[in-house]
Amino acid sequence: MPDCAIIGGGPVGLVFAILNHASKVKIQIFESKNRGATNQDNKALALSNGSRLILEEIGIWDRLDKNITKIEKIHTSQVGSFGRTLLDAGEFNEESLGYIISYGDLMAVLQEEIECISNIMTFYETKVTKCIDEKAILNLSLETNNKIKNLKSEFVILADGAAEDIEGLELNKKIKHFDHTAIVTKVLTEIPHRNIAYERFTSNGPIALLPNRNDKFSLVWTGPRKFIEKLEQLNQESFLSQLHESFGDRVGSFLECEKRISFDLKQTYVEVMHSNIVALGNASQTMHPVAGQGLNTGLRDAYKLNQSLIGGSKIKSLEALLDEYKHSRAGERKKILNFTEMLVKSFSNDLVGLKKVRGYALSLLDITRPIKQSFVRKMSYGE
Numbered sequence: 526m527p528d529c530a531i532i533g534g535g536p537v538g539l540v541f542a543i544l545n546h547a548s549k550v551k552i553q554i555f556e557s558k559n560r561g562a563t564n565q566d567n568k569a570l571a572l573s574n575g576s577r578l579i580l581e582e583i584g585i586w587d588r589l590d591k592n593i594t595k596i597e598k599i600h601t602s603q604v605g606s607f608g609r610t611l612l613d614a615g616e617f618n619e620e621s622l623g624y625i626i627s628y629g630d631l632m633a634v635l636q637e638e639i640e641c642i643s644n645i646m647t648f649y650e651t652k653v654t655k656c657i658d659e660k661a662i663l664n665l666s667l668e669t670n671n672k673i674k675n676l677k678s679e680f681v682i683l684a685d686g687a688a689e690d691i692e693g694l695e696l697n698k699k700i701k702h703f704d705h706t707a708i709v710t711k712v713l714t715e716i717p718h719r720n721i722a723y724e725r726f727t728s729n730g731p732i733a734l735l736p737n738r739n740d741k742f743s744l745v746w747t748g749p750r751k752f753i754e755k756l757e758q759l760n761q762e763s764f765l766s767q768l769h770e771s772f773g774d775r776v777g778s779f780l781e782c783e784k785r786i787s788f789d790l791k792q793t794y795v796e797v798m799h800s801n802i803v804a805l806g807n808a809s810q811t812m813h814p815v816a817g818q819g820l821n822t823g824l825r826d827a828y829k830l831n832q833s834l835i836g837g838s839k840i841k842s843l844e845a846l847l848d849e850y851k852h853s854r855a856g857e858r859k860k861i862l863n864f865t866e867m868l869v870k871s872f873s874n875d876l877v878g879l880k881k882v883r884g885y886a887l888s889l890l891d892i893t894r895p896i897k898q899s900f901v902r903k904m905s906y907g908e
Contacts, residue, residue: 527550527678527679527680527843528550528551528552528553528678528679528680529542529545529550529551529552529553529678529680529681529682530552530553530555530663530665530676530678530680530681530682531552531553531554531555531681531682531684532555532653532656532681532682532683532684532686532687532688532691533554533555533556533683533684533685533686533687533806533808534554534555534556534558534647534649534684534686535632535684535685535686535806535807536570536628536631536632536635536685536806536820536823536824537684537685537805537806537807537820537823537824537826537827538554538682538684538685538686538805538806538827539554539632539635539636539638539639540579540580540583540635540824540827540828541682541684541805541827541830541831542554542639542642542645543583543585543635543638543639543642543645544579544582544583544827544828544831545831545834545835546642546644546645547835548834548835549644550644551644551646552644552645552646553645553646553647553648553676553678554639554645554646554647554648555648555651555652555653555667556647556648556649556650556651556686557650557651557652557686557688558649558650558686559649559650560636560647560649561633561636563628563629563632564629564632564633564636565629566627566628566629566632567627567628567629567711568627568628568629568709569625569626569627569628569709569711569735569737569743569745570625570626570627570628570631570820571596571623571624571625571735571817571820571821572593572623572624572625572626572820572821573623573817573818573821574619574621574622574623575821575824575825576820576821576824576825577624579824579825579827579828580824583638584638585634585635585638588634588637589626589630589631589634592626592627592630592738593624593625593626594624594625594626594720594736594737594738595614595620595621595623595624595720595736596614596621596622596623596624596625596720596721596722596735596736597613597614597615597621597622597719597720597721598611598612598613598614598622598719598720598721598722599611599612599622599623599721599722599723599724600721600722600723600724600775601723601724601725601726602723602724602725602726603725603726603727604725604726604727604728604771604773621720622722623722623817625735625736625737625743648667648669650669650670651667651668651669652667652668652669652688653665653666653667653668653687653688653691654666654667654668654673654691654692655691655692655693656681656691656692656693656694656802657692657693658693658695658799658801658802661679661800661801661844662677662678662679663677663678663679663680663681663799663801663802664676664677665677665678665681666692679801679843680801680802680843680847681799681801681802681803682802682803682804682805682830683797683802683803683804683805683808683809684804684805684806684808685805685806685807685808685823686807686808687804687808694799694802695797695798695799696795696796696797696798696804697795697796697797697798698793698794698795698796699793699794699795700791700792700793701791701792701793701866702789702791703790703791703792703813704749704750705730705747705748705749705750705789705790705813706747706748706749706750706753706754706787706788706789706790707745707746707747707753707787707788707790707814708744708745708746708747708753708756708757708785708786708787709743709744709745709746709785709786709787710743710744710782710783710784710785710786711737711741711742711743711744711782711783712734712741712742712744712765712768712779712780712781712782712783713740713741713742713779713780713781713782714741714742714776714777714778714779714780715776715777715778715779715780716775716776716777717740718734718736718737718740718741718742718776719736720736721736722734722735722736723772723775723776724815725771725772725773727748727771729748729749729752729771730746730747730748730749730752731746731747731815731868732744732745732746732747732768732771732772733745733746733814733815733817734772734776735817742776744768744782745814746768746771747790747813747814747815750789753787756785757785757787761781761782764782764785765778765779765780765781765782766779790813790814791811792810792811792812792813792862792865792866793810793811794810794858794859794862795808795809795810796851797851800844800847800848801843801844801847803830803847803850803851805823805826805827805830806820806822806823806824806826806827807819807823809823809826809858810822810858810862812861812862812865812866813865813866813868815865815868818861818865822857822858822861825857826854829850829853829854830850830854833846833847833849833850833853834846834850
């Protein structure tokens with residue numbers, strides 16, 4: 526297998542590099558930010574059991590353990606109607622249904638691991654400005670310290686953090702705008718979280734409360750842009766009062782919140798129009814956060830690509846291996862994007878009679894073990 530250039534030094538690109546380093550090829554990672562720029566990022570990430578297995582395989586899970594909060598139960602309900610579902614890890618012989626870790630804590634451990642591997646080099650504060658494809662050789666232009674350097678590579682990966690405006694890059698990008706915005710923060714509640722995650726569907730959109738460290742919840746509240754803009758303008762007391770009114774009493778009163786951050790939501794699906802370039806993670810797809818599958822899908826991208834490369838490198842060309850990988854992943858990507866979009870549309874719509882249908886669906890899921898088990902496998906392992 527030829528040497529590899531990875532554009533973007535986020536979690537997915539770093540995980541692929543660590544997985545693939547045993548192939549002994551030279552792996553170069555180009556990251557526009559400086560070393561440690563993300564280590565203080567407290568954004569909550571949801572890791573599935575499938576992602577845990579990948580992180581165990583690369584040998585870093587034990588180092589993450591002290592900064593992880595387990596999700597032992599997931600309570601799903603909707604406002605103004607009967608029906609709810611409770612998923613319990615113990616019911617499925619799982620240690621947990623998922624895990625919450627901050628972006629900064631994950632990145633710090635991944636960067637430490639990368640620096641211990643001799644055939645991986647990370648170039649920080651380096652932006653890739655061009656990627657010109659000339660007969661299966663990719664000519665990269667790198668901008669670092671106000672200087673331009675050139676590099677040739679046979680194999681390039683676009684990973685999370687890769688810029689979209691790289692000259693010469695041909696992408697077929699499909700975008701769906703949800704007209705939804707997310708507001709995220711951490712909240713302290715009257716009742717401790719007890720490792721329970723809550724998903725509460727309202728007429729404006731879903732509210733997710735994810736158990737985090739120091740007995741706080743990470744809040745992800747999504748809804749129409751105008752609704753979220755009104756929430757942004759409220760002072761803390763009014764915001765927490767509105768949250769309590771929308772969410773209900775399951776965690777008691779909301780006592781305080783940290784800084785609120787908002788961002789628009791969209792779904793993207795990217796096809797790379799080069800035979801020797803692959804997109805992984807957010808460079809390949811983005812989705813609504815309702816199901817918490819964004820990073821987990823990206824980590825599966827990295828794992829499946831590495832499997833494809835090490836499994837067939839002696840009998841197939843790189844071009845054939847990458848083509849097979851792209852086709853095999855396309856189906857799963859579309860399934861998870863469609864599933865996420867279906868959840869958003871089904872539970873954010875107040876058409877007459879639909880609440881009752883949703884209530885029956887939640888109740889059916891709660892009492893029908895085979896359906897419940899299938900749902901948990903899908904969310905935990907992508908199966």
